[in-house]
Amino acid sequence: xxxxxxxxxAGYTYGNVAPSDVTxxxxxxxxxxxxxxxxxxxxxxxxxxxLADQTDAILDVWYxxxxxxxxxxxxxxNNGTPDAAYLSAVRxxxxxxxxxxxxRPFDQEWLxxxxxxxxxxxxxxxNQTDKVSAAPIIHFRYIVAFIxxxxxxxxxxxxxxxxxxxxxDAMHTAWFKALTLTAILWSYPYIRDGEF
Numbered sequence: 512x513x514x515x516x517x518x519x520x521a522g523y524t525y526g527n528v529a530p531s532d533v534t535x536x537x538x539x540x541x542x543x544x545x546x547x548x549x550x551x552x553x554x555x556x557x558x559x560x561x562l563a564d565q566t567d568a569i570l571d572v573w574y575x576x577x578x579x580x581x582x583x584x585x586x587x588x589n590n591g592t593p594d595a596a597y598l599s600a601v602r603x604x605x606x607x608x609x610x611x612x613x614x615r616p617f618d619q620e621w622l623x624x625x626x627x628x629x630x631x632x633x634x635x636x637x638n639q640t641d642k643v644s645a646a647p648i649i650h651f652r653y654i655v656a657f658i659x660x661x662x663x664x665x666x667x668x669x670x671x672x673x674x675x676x677x678x679x680d681a682m683h684t685a686w687f688k689a690l691t692l693t694a695i696l697w698s699y700p701y702i703r704d705g706e707f
Contacts, residue, residue, distance in 0.1 A: 513637065514707055519557045525620060525621075525623065525624040525627070528623050528624055528625065528626070528627040529627070530578065530623055530626075531619075531622045531623045531625065531626040531696075532624065532626060532699060532707075533609070533622060533625075533696060533699060533707070534689075535561060535618075535619060535622065537599070538617060538622055538696075540646055541692055541695060541696075542617065542692065545688045545691050545692050546688060547685075547689065547692060547694075550681070550685075551681075551685035551688055552685070554678075554681040554682045554684070554685035555612065555613045555614075555682070555685045555686065555689060556613065556679070556684040557682055558612065558613050558685065558686060559610065559613035559614045560670055561668070561669055561671070561672045561674070561682070562609060562610075562613065562665075562668055562669070563610070565668050565671065566606045566609055566610070568668070569604055569609065569664070569665065569668055570602055571615070573605070573660070573661065573662050574598070574602065576660055576664070578593075583653065585646055586645060586646045586649050586653075587601070587646075588645055588646065589643070589644045589645050594643055595603075595643055596641070596643075597641050597643045597645060600640075600641045601641070608628070608693075612686070612689050612690070613686075613689075613691065617692075622696070625693055625696040625697065626696065626699060626700075628693075629696060629697040629698070629699050629700050630694075630700055632649040632654060632697060633648060633649075633700040633701060634646070634647050634648040634701050634702075636705060637649065648665075651701040654694055654697050654698055654701075655694060655698070658687075658690055658691055658694050661690055662683075662686065662687045662690055665683065665686055666679065666683045669682045669683055669686070
């Protein structure tokens with residue numbers, strides 16, 4: 512199944528989403544805490560060129576992982592039956608997320624959309640975007656746990672274009688930091704007021 516992701520969509524806009532409850536100043540502190548630097552930003556830009564034509568293959572690996580684990584597939588299911596249209600719609604957005612993670616500045620627009628993604632995982636907005644009837648929430652534990660498979664499985668794709676081991680390691684480290692940062696932001700609606 513083709514995913515419409517390429518460097519040509521660098522101008523993609525997130526649409527009308529609410530402002531994030533996390534401020535840019537708080538985001539800067541989070542970036543500092545996960546050791547995200549200008550070098551990491553440059554490594555992600557390099558990763559974008561390497562991953563752009565591999566997005567479908569990456570998503571095949573990730574969707575294979577979800578499909579092989581009934582406890583994860585249940586989040587896309589209605590009465591035990593996976594919703595193919597829902598899986599397809601989420602796949603396209605997941606592909607866009609790969610592109611955005613590597614190319615977009617972590618600015619206010621990006622920050623706002625991370626909150627939108629968070630709400631779409633949480634019972635606040637789960638299922639609403641695609642008008643489906645599936646599990647009402649993706650439990651917080653899997654937001655955090657997914658850092659591991661999404662980090663572990665990306666490295667072989669980063670290594671496919673002949674970059675040096677040092678370049679691959681730098682891109683992989685930057686990916687890990689950026690992914691951790693987004694997982695933290697996606698946790699926001701799960702945390703009680705004043706505790707984030």
